[in-house]
Amino acid sequence: MQASSPSVDHRTVGLRKPSVWEAIHSFIVNITLNRRGFPTRIPIVALVVTKQDRDILTLVSGRELLDMHFAESCEEACAFATRLAAPVIVFDRDWPGSDWRKAVESLSSLRHRASVILVSGVADDYLWQELFRRGGYDVLSKPLRADNVARVVKLALTYWKSGLKRATAPGRA
Secondary structure, eight states: OOOOOTTOOGGGSSOOOOOHHHHHHHHHHHHHHHHTTOOOOEEEEEEOSOHHHHHHHHHHHHHTTEEEEEOSSHHHHHHHHHHHTOSEEEEETTOTTOOHHHHHHHHHTSTTOOEEEEEESOOOHHHHHHHHHTTOOEEEESSOOHHHHHHHHHHHHHHHHHHHHHHTSTTOO
16 A cells, blocks of 8 residues: 655645646636626625615616625725725715715725715715815715616726726836
8 A cells, every 4th residue: 555645636635725827827817708808797895874775786786797895884895995906986975973075085095096986965066076186086866876876887987997007007107
């Protein structure tokens, strides 16, 4: 009887960590598939007060290939957004115990520069200007409507992608 040899094929023995080359291959395959037009789900982080707003966001996420992640606090929204590199964050102006201005500044200053959409019962030029000064992207009026949510989120994604292209363009620091 022979002792087990050190050259055991670990791919056939339980779960294991993929090698660096396997991780690189997986990354390249995903990029190739995405370029060919295969759908991919885009992570979106949302911090909204009402179940009705959650339901509308969930409906839109199913229709638009978005992967909606609902947070229960500003800190959790920051953590989700950072971990997922979520390009869009939806934040309810009426979130209890928070100052929306500080929350928008915090969320929009994350490393990956997400587009922050403020959900508000009031939507006027003053609010939009204040949101923009704080680093936010746009205002969604309450009550949420699926078509408006889809339109604003798609525009925010486009804006975020164009910011990435500008940041990585040759000659940029």
